[in-house]
Amino acid sequence: AVQLPKGGADLLMDFNILAAAFVVVVVGGMGSIFGAFWAAVLFGILQTFGIQILPNSTLVLMFLVMAVVLIFRPWGLLGMPETLGQAPPGPPEQPLRPALPRVRILGGAAAALLLLLPVAHLFLPEAVDTFVLVLVIEIMVFVLFAAALHFIMGPGGMVSFGHAAYFGGGAYAAALLVKFADAPFELAFWAAPLGGALLAFLFGWFCVRLSGVYFAMLTLAFAQIAWAFAFQDMPGSVLRIFGIADEFGTPLKVTGGDDGLNDIWPSGWASTRIAYYYITVGLSVAALWIMRRFLYAPFGYTLRAGRDSPLRAAAIGIDLTRHRWLAFAVSGAFAGLAGALFLFSKGSIFPTALEIARSFDALLMVLLGGVQSLFGPIFGAAALTWLNDLFSVLSYWRFLLGVTIIALVLLLPQGIVGFAGTRLGRRLRLARPEEIAA
Known part of the structure; x- marks a missing residue:
């Protein structure tokens, strides 16, 4: 009032x-x-x-x-000052184990379905139209983005409120190379994960020295600074101060401000919907596999040790700051890769890719799927993206989407994947606890 x-x-x-x-x-x-x-x-x-x-x-x-x-x-x-100690009380986590045969079979079936979807589109275009391919591309982009956040949030206990900085920062890195250096798609694309990693490496140096809510709020602060940098076209403002213009005398716009950067598409060989579909699915699945291998390596167990018992981990000689910093940079690289896939699928990038809402989308995907499982961000991102598309055709879609998300959070407090490990989930034979942790 x-x-x-x-x-x-x-x-x-x-x-x-x-x-x-x-x-x-x-x-x-x-x-x-x-x-x-x-x-x-x-x-x-x-x-x-x-x-x-x-x-x-x-x-x-x-x-x-x-x-x-x-x-x-x-x-x-x-x-x-915060006092380091043991992890906060909560439900015990299952130890990480290699995927069981049943999980591998289901994963293989899902991969086969993704590979055969374009074939079904060619032979049954009425049943599997182009929109289905577009939706799957968007789902895979946000699966990768959510998995990048989960990489530090689940095993590392680092809750980031500003991960959109690396998603959008990577996308802008690729777009700027195309616009101002006339770089080919093949070169500009890989500038995105590099840009995301460098940005996370820079911001992470300050962030990983904090913990809890202070860590989360510092990541949010850096993300807002990055958003303002793009939204207000700060590089263009500096050039205008010095009177630098293009060949026609028009003041240069670098990030494009609120108008963003447009008309940025892949090369001819990757420009068809089916070709870009396979690029997105292939890179997303490969990135998920690499992150999974990281977390099953000693590096991943070190992150869990620092999350669950930082004093004990430091006492046995683990450099927690260095490991958290490296994990933050790796997470930023994969978020930047998701930003590149998003950029070239849409042909444009806007400051909205860096704003708080995008960061909270990734956070919601992880929580919705289940933060205690490596499969959580996959199911959470797929569910939220599909629900967003499902309700968007309705007049009050935001209200309905919000009510649905609240209902899911209340009914499934451990997330979609976590529900399969509950007593009811086991009675329905959805999964065994050891499969949830895989």
């Missing part, structure tokens, strides 16, 4: 106020009322004078200040 005369009401009003309140609490220090008060005063002053001094900074000023505070004082202005 107090905010209404100032800015009116809109659909994002609750989200914006909630995000601002969360930032104030984190900057002030968790558990410190006086810290939250002084942080609110600080942000009020900065917002008031920031509009007059640096009008373009208002979109990111709050998150920039939060990033600086958390880097130099990780527990906030008046908060207390």
